[in-house]
Amino acid sequence: MTEVFFYHLTNRPLESALPQLLEKCFERGWRCTVQATTDERVAALDQLLWTYDDASFLPHGTDRQPDAARQPILLTTNPANPNGATVRFLVEQAVIDDPDTYARVIHLFDGADPDAVDQARESWRAAKAAGHDIAYWQQGPDGRWQRR
Template sequence: MPDILFYHLEPRPLEAVIPQLLEKTLERGWRAVVEVGSTERADALDAHLWTFRDDSFLPHGLAGDASSDAHQPILITTGTDNPNQAACRFFVDRAVPQSAEGYERIVYMFSGHDPDAVAEARVAWKALKGNNVLTYWQQEPGGRWVKKA
């Protein structure tokens, strides 16, 4: 049964948070798939991960090349497949998890500044709650994460 973590973004945007979570994912020895809601956001996230910090390198790629997708430690996609056999799947920018099957961890990130995204998160929580263990994390004003449920 996978861990399912809901991250409610408030003071810090996705671009400030996801690189750190991806670094921790790689430190665990896991591969990751990051599912985004559009190809434009996939391109923007791809560019951001190359430049988010001068002293860091997050090996990743955009899905679409069958010969290299399977080898990417982090794969950014708009699709629902798992071509790099990732243990951890991130859902960001309005991509909503439908199932946790096949993963060790699911990370669902949504903006607290977007009422539609909050509503989608509530629906996803109810849909995934069944036999899964869910945790809910919310940012405090300083950016620190607090476990709320």
């Protein structure tokens, strides 16, 4: 059964939280796909993953590159899974039709955006109705994730 995690961004932006979560997945050897809703966000995330930390590197690429299937972390706006990811990150209120093809689906949503919160609630209800294992994580005052 797919695990569906909801990460509620309250103290740090996506640009701070996403690289840390991707690092944890990469350390475990998990292939990931990050799905956004716009090409501009994909380009910004691509740049971010090259520059977010001078001491770190996350091997990644976009689905516009010819070697997309080889990328351990793939950035896309497309619901396809060309790199055979087992973890799907959804940002900018991106959605997928079939979460069952992943071991884990991670929704990252901005707590200051009422539309994003509403969509997260809707996705929560759908995941629960489908019988998925669900977890909700919220940033604490120190920016660390706390399971609620």
